[in-house]
Amino acid sequence: xxxxxxxxxxxxxxxFTRAGEASGDVKSKLKMMGVSPEAVRKVAIAMYEGEINMVxxxxxxxxxxxxxxxxxxxxxxxxxxxxxxxxxxxxAGWSTAPDNVRxxxxxxxxxxxxxxxxSDFMDVKSQVGAGTTVTIKVLL
Amino acid sequence: xxxxxxxxxxxxxxxxxxxxxxxxxTQAIRVRNGKAVIIKEFCIDCGECIRICPHHAxxxxxxxxxxxxxxxxxxxxxxxSLYSQFNNLDDTDIVLRALLKIGFDNVYxxxxxxxxxxxxxxxxxxxxxxxxxxxxxACPSVVRLIRIRFPNLIEHIIPLSAPAEVAxxxxxxxxxxxxxxxxxxxxxxxxxxxxxxVTAVKNPIGIEKSDIxxxxxIKDVYPVMLNHMSHSDAVLEELSASGKIGVSWSRSxxxxxxxxxxxxxxxxxxENVIKVLEDMEDQKFPDLNFxxxxxxxxxxxxxxxxxxxxxxxxxxxxxLRKYMPVSKSRIGxxxxxxxxxxxxxxxIPVFKIGADMKESIAAMAKISELCDKxxxxxxxSCGAPTCRALAEDIVSGRANERDCIHxxxxxxxxxxxxxxxxxxxxxxxxxxxxxxxxxxxxx
Numbered sequence: 001x002x003x004x005x006x007x008x009x010x011x012x013x014x015x016f017t018r019a020g021e022a023s024g025d026v027k028s029k030l031k032m033m034g035v036s037p038e039a040v041r042k043v044a045i046a047m048y049e050g051e052i053n054m055v056x057x058x059x060x061x062x063x064x065x066x067x068x069x070x071x072x073x074x075x076x077x078x079x080x081x082x083x084x085x086x087x088x089x090x091x092a093g094w095s096t097a098p099d100n101v102r103x104x105x106x107x108x109x110x111x112x113x114x115x116x117x118x119s120d121f122m123d124v125k126s127q128v129g130a131g132t133t134v135t136i137k138v139l140l
Numbered sequence: 141x142x143x144x145x146x147x148x149x150x151x152x153x154x155x156x157x158x159x160x161x162x163x164x165x166t167q168a169i170r171v172r173n174g175k176a177v178i179i180k181e182f183c184i185d186c187g188e189c190i191r192i193c194p195h196h197a198x199x200x201x202x203x204x205x206x207x208x209x210x211x212x213x214x215x216x217x218x219x220x221s222l223y224s225q226f227n228n229l230d231d232t233d234i235v236l237r238a239l240l241k242i243g244f245d246n247v248y249x250x251x252x253x254x255x256x257x258x259x260x261x262x263x264x265x266x267x268x269x270x271x272x273x274x275x276x277x278a279c280p281s282v283v284r285l286i287r288i289r290f291p292n293l294i295e296h297i298i299p300l301s302a303p304a305e306v307a308x309x310x311x312x313x314x315x316x317x318x319x320x321x322x323x324x325x326x327x328x329x330x331x332x333x334x335x336x337x338v339t340a341v342k343n344p345i346g347i348e349k350s351d352i353x354x355x356x357x358i359k360d361v362y363p364v365m366l367n368h369m370s371h372s373d374a375v376l377e378e379l380s381a382s383g384k385i386g387v388s389w390s391r392s393x394x395x396x397x398x399x400x401x402x403x404x405x406x407x408x409x410x411e412n413v414i415k416v417l418e419d420m421e422d423q424k425f426p427d428l429n430f431x432x433x434x435x436x437x438x439x440x441x442x443x444x445x446x447x448x449x450x451x452x453x454x455x456x457x458x459x460l461r462k463y464m465p466v467s468k469s470r471i472g473x474x475x476x477x478x479x480x481x482x483x484x485x486x487x488i489p490v491f492k493i494g495a496d497m498k499e500s501i502a503a504m505a506k507i508s509e510l511c512d513k514x515x516x517x518x519x520x521s522c523g524a525p526t527c528r529a530l531a532e533d534i535v536s537g538r539a540n541e542r543d544c545i546h547x548x549x550x551x552x553x554x555x556x557x558x559x560x561x562x563x564x565x566x567x568x569x570x571x572x573x574x575x576x577x578x579x580x581x582x583x
Contacts, residue, residue: 003501004501005501005504005505005508020419020422023422024418024422027418027421027422029504031289031291031489031491031492032491032492032493032500032504032532033492033493033494033497033500033501033503033504034489034492034493034494034495034496034497034500035497037291037292037487038292040291040292041292041421044421044422045422045423048422067501067504068501069497069498069501070497140497
């Protein structure tokens, strides 16, 4: 019998109507598994922010989710443009979003800061021109 | 925990088809032994199965009109949606007078109580900015849905009783002061657009006991009232105590209108409501002040106990309210405390699949293993609405793998191969037959 639940999601670039499907699915599974509402909220918000980042900036990508007895790990990996200055990107309000994206109500510069706020562990690895991998952990 | 529903199945009429299991927004219905069965704790009384059933086998539960005879003194609590059912209505007093003529001793408009709830809601929102966006507590199906599926949103629900409940407690007070009768001789009777209110009375959330004694259907009262609706009456005592704000509660956007804010959204229809709640949970619109949610399309005018098409009813209501004053009922020096819910709304995780994380992980693994096995057609033939729901049912011990007719077909196919094998064994001898054995797997 497996000790963890592993889930994989492919995220499509620029598809705003489907953005949030992956985090929505994880959210409903965590609720069924009896995870505390607070932890569900953290995973849902942090993962949604990461997912929408992939849709807007990164040309899509892949999300790996692992649910264990003690934590939820979300790894969001893309082959997008990469982040030049991670520290700067972590600042609340800092954004590179073009106007057409901002007009949709996205790109307020709260993506990465929100992921940090709603996770217990966060790691960003990025290489310009090669892609970005964001790892999030929420403790249960 | 006690779970009530306000849907009754006419087993004679139920054909065991898949219409209701497919439509149910909480996947609360299964077909078992050819009949639709509700998993009570999943049901939120939204009325979708009543609407969709082509055989009229799903019946709303409510009290019959003769319930009036059970009491010495009765007060009718007309839902605001009642006004929207009539053609060319110019004055709500015509409706209220008709209620007296068909046997009620007094009336207390729910729309009047709604104006009080609007006033207190405005105050509550202003005083609790940090908890916004606020969700209306008026639709009992929505509150039930949040309670079982959106634990993080419970704190956003405005902790006020629904207008019908407020009207009932004020009407009870009025009636007992007026008549001096003991409580059991007084009947407070709600004229309802929806059966969810029946559950809200029998098994209330946030209060210990409802003040409503009986719930009758608009569709039962309507034909009886028609004979007593007349414009020609001489000038009589004015009965109406509500204006635009109160009567507008019957349609989507009406309650929000009474809050005098532009920062709101109003969603109607249970599937739309669920989408809004999902987005709200992901904090997609933290800046809005108020979220009005109605399980029925169009709002209460779309309830399953009404007679008029909800959108026509809405148009009729807009015509009626045109010349009404904004509001007629005010809190004034009344103590607002009784309008608030006494108890906290508690999260009930009815969909939980394991007692602890270890069990849940094992159950979730089993569910996805089963899902891989099923054809993914969501055909409903097994009695569950989707292949996934069947997998969940199997894991929670409610169903069997062979309830899936496609898997069953596979088993039968295998079985017939085995018979063929047996046949060839008897015809050609064991060695020949046994060379084929490795191709057949016996489950």
